[in-house]
Amino acid sequence: DSGVTQTPKHLITATGQRVTLRCSPRSGDLSVYWYQQSLDQGLQFLIQYYNGEERAKGNILERFSAQQFPDLHSELNLSSLELGDSALYFCASSAGPEQGGGNTIYFGEGSWLTVV
Amino acid sequence: LAKTTQPISMDSYEGQEVNITCSHNNIATNDYITWYQQFPSQGPRFIIQGYKTKVTNEVASLFIPADRKSSTLSLPRVSLSDTAVYYCLVGVNSGYSTLTFGKGTMLLVSP
Numbered sequence: 001d002s003g004v005t006q007t008p009k010h011l012i013t014a015t016g017q018r019v020t021l022r023c024s025p026r027s028g029d030l031s032v033y034w035y036q037q038s039l040d041q042g043l044q045f046l047i048q049y050y051n052g053e054e055r056a057k058g059n060i061l062e063r064f065s066a067q068q069f070p071d072l073h074s075e076l077n078l079s080s081l082e083l084g085d086s087a088l089y090f091c092a093s094s095a096g097p098e099q100g101g102g103n104t105i106y107f108g109e110g111s112w113l114t115v116v
Numbered sequence: 117l118a119k120t121t122q123p124i125s126m127d128s129y130e131g132q133e134v135n136i137t138c139s140h141n142n143i144a145t146n147d148y149i150t151w152y153q154q155f156p157s158q159g160p161r162f163i164i165q166g167y168k169t170k171v172t173n174e175v176a177s178l179f180i181p182a183d184r185k186s187s188t189l190s191l192p193r194v195s196l197s198d199t200a201v202y203y204c205l206v207g208v209n210s211g212y213s214t215l216t217f218g219k220g221t222m223l224l225v226s227p
Contacts, residue, residue, distance in 0.1 A: 002159065035217075043160070043203075043217040058216075090159050104150065105215060107159025 003027065004108035006091050012114045018079040021111045025072055025093030031055070032074040033094075033105060034066055038087035049074055081115045088112055120204045125222040134191040136221050138204030141185050149180060149187045152203045154220070160203060164189070191223075199225045 003026035013019055025032050034046040036059075045058035049068035060066075063081075068074040078085060094105040121139040128134045140149070148167050152160040164171055166178040166187070177190040191198055201220040 002161070004159075033215075042219055043154075045216055088157065092159070104162050104165060106162065109159055110157070112157075 002106040002108060004091055004093050004106050006089075006108035006111050008111055009109065010112045010114075012116060013081060015081055015083060015115055017081050017115075018077065019081065019113065021076040021078070021089050021091070021113070023074045023076070023091030023093075023108060025074070025091070026106055029093035029095050029106075030072065031094045031105075032068050032072070033092040034060075034074070034076050035090040035092065035107075036087050037090060037110075038084075041087075043090075046076070078113070081113075083115050086113060086115045120206055120218050122202075122204050122218065122221045124219060125224065127224050127226065128194055129226050130195055131193050134194050134198070134223060134225075136189045136191075136202055136204075136223070137186055138189070139186045140204070140206045143184050143206050144208075146208050147206045148208070149178065149184075150205045150207070150215070151176070151178065151189045152205065152217075154201045154203065160217070163202075194223075194225045196225050196227065199223060 005024040007022045030051045033048045035043050036046055037043045046060040047066050048056040052068050063079050066076045088110045090107050090110045092105040092107040150165040151163045153163050154160040164173055164176050164178045166180050168180050171178045179188040201222050203217050203220040205215045207215050
């Protein structure tokens with residue numbers, strides 16, 4: 001158990017819909033990351049938040065957005081869903097440098113999204 | 117970010133030692149080398165991290181030559197449960213950093 005919790009574990013929705021994926025980082029971790037993994041694309045970095053602020057952006061579509069709340073949990077919002085958005089979405093967390101954290105990031109078990 | 121190159125796949129048998137080499141020619145002075153393991157439909161799991169020379173833990177060893185342009189993950193006496201994808205990552209040892217995953221190496225362990 002990595003300590004990173006993601007909900008829901010599985011989600012099936014229709015094209016055009018909107019979903020929200022939720023992540024609770026390890027206790028005390030300030031950095032939260034979102035990754036997308038599909039069969040043909042591998043593990044793709046989407047976005048990173050550090051203590052509530054967006055830190056880095058990767059291959060995140062404009063239809064997708066995320067935020068990190070004061071209690072450090074994070075949500076990834078996916079809208080106008082397309083069939084190609086079907087994937088496993090991972091949240092990960094790590095400690096900040098002032099916490100003595102390195103670049104070891106801990107992943108949750110993922111949220112399976114199927115768009116039909 | 118330093119780019120990494122590792123074999124797409126490797127095959128082994130139970131009980132053998134497996135060495136997976138990763139090339140990172142453009143590694144920066146502050147970069148650390150980290151390896152992750154991923155089973156199907158699970159999140160990647162941290163295995164080992166190093167900066168130079170050799171690091172060993174209860175799971176694996178990491179060998180890093182003096183020029184740090186490559187690294188080798190060594191898995192002693194693999195078992196069937198070691199079948200997984202192994203990722204080599206290079207990045208700054210900071211909680212600010214973002215790790216970019218490549219394709220990884222698919223290790224298949226057979227009986």
